[in-house]
Amino acid sequence: MQALIDQFFNVQIMADAWPTVWRGLMMTVLLCIAVIPLGLLGGLLVAMANTAPWRWLRWTVVVYVDIFRAIPPLVLLIFIYAGLPFAGIRLSPFAAVSIAFLLNNSAYYGEIYRAGIESIGKGQMEAARSTGLSGLQAMTYVILPQAVRNVLPDLLSNTIEVVKLTSLASVVALPELLYSADMARSITYNASPIVMAALIYLAILWPVVRFLSRLERRMGA
Amino acid sequence: MDGSVSSVPRSLPSDAGRPAEAVLQISDLHMAFGDLEVLKGIDLSVAEQELVFIIGPSGSGKSTLLRCCNRLEEPNKGTIIVDGEEITAPKANLNKLRQRIGMVFQSFNLYPHLTAQANVTLALRKVAGKSRIEAREIALAALDRVGLSDKSDSYPNELSGGQQQRVAIARSLALQPRVMLFDEPTSALDPELVGDVLNVMQDMKEGGMTMLVVSHEMRFAMNAADQVVFMDRGVIVEQGTPDRIFKHPEHQRTRDFLGKVAH
């Protein structure tokens, strides 16, 4: 029993690893601040392109969404970070992660927004257009506010996934939470830093998950 | 028109003998959904301050006709001229022309996330370019006109169907349209709420609004309509004063239809 505690919940080791893990946490937060708004915005553009009057654009978007929903994000990330240099394009780990997440998340968020837009009856668009609002104005002021409200749980749920997926950045040596904890593990020969990282993810995401459940229940899906 | 000053209608152009200028002029309008021909050559003109009332069986193309007038549907052939401008022209400025054509829907289509007042001000702000204060004043005046000045801060789900429809009317009215289209404005309402909406429409008619109304409220047509149009299977079968159409219809199809709705 004591051995177990020493290996996984070693307070001394955790204290020693804390500065490293803390820096990792800050990097994860920074990554989220970059990647979540980018994905939300990219997804919005994808969803709006989906409703555009031009067939070629809608078609492009369908292909885009299909491709990036099918490619595993890890493969995409390694391709961008380690594959593109063969074409002379060299990106920092942070830039590579941001781009990979933008491409991937825009597809997922885009599908969520699209479901939201489709949940709004066409009478709303018609009423708005009949008063002279342009298609874009009607989208902005009438459709999207209602659509986003309808899919708020899905947006939040996807955002939780995104936060978890930022740990993928460790494979391109971006020193985020998981990478830093794993580094501390390899230095200390002890699993406690990894446990600490897991507890930190839990501490951040558990309240959000709780909130999400309540939101879902309240919206009575 | 009381005709007390002169017998000349005020909008009569130089060539005397023409009827008062039409605010809405529909000529040879054809429209099909795929292979289904819904409108098969409609000619209809609505003069200034006139209320034209359209009746006809389900599926005869009444809604489609109205929706062509502001190009929510694309006609295949024919022209529609609104206030002197051809809205069916390929290069017509739709967003500008639509402000001159109010539309009221059977299902109200209020924006549920906005208050009654914000429903009315949206187009005033974004399309008509009014300032926040101006838009607010216009909206309050419009809501007052439909008897709902006390509901300006209510959300649609806090209003009865009749109140919602009146807000929808105010939303159109606030843009000062030259003509208003009504597509079965009272069909979704509980019977006891129909009267409020019809009163507002009657009031608008008396205020000089030009109106094209699809409805089954024959009593209202009797009181308020200048012309009644009977449509069936995509054509206008006959047209005339309410008295003539309701009491002395010429066509068997009209008689059949009126016989059905009477019961």
Ligand SMILES: Nc1ncnc2c1ncn2[C@@H]1O[C@H](COP(=O)(O)OP(=O)(O)OP(=O)(O)O)[C@@H](O)[C@H]1O
């Ligand atoms: N979006 C559409 N796509 C295909 N067919 C349509 C569409 N809208 C209407 N139609 C068809 O066009 C015909 C005319 O419809 P319309 O709604 O204009 O009739 P209406 O006279 O308004 O009928 P109602 O009294 O039931 O409202 C009907 O046969 C209808 O099924």
Ligand SMILES: [Mg+2]
């Ligand atoms: Mg109809």
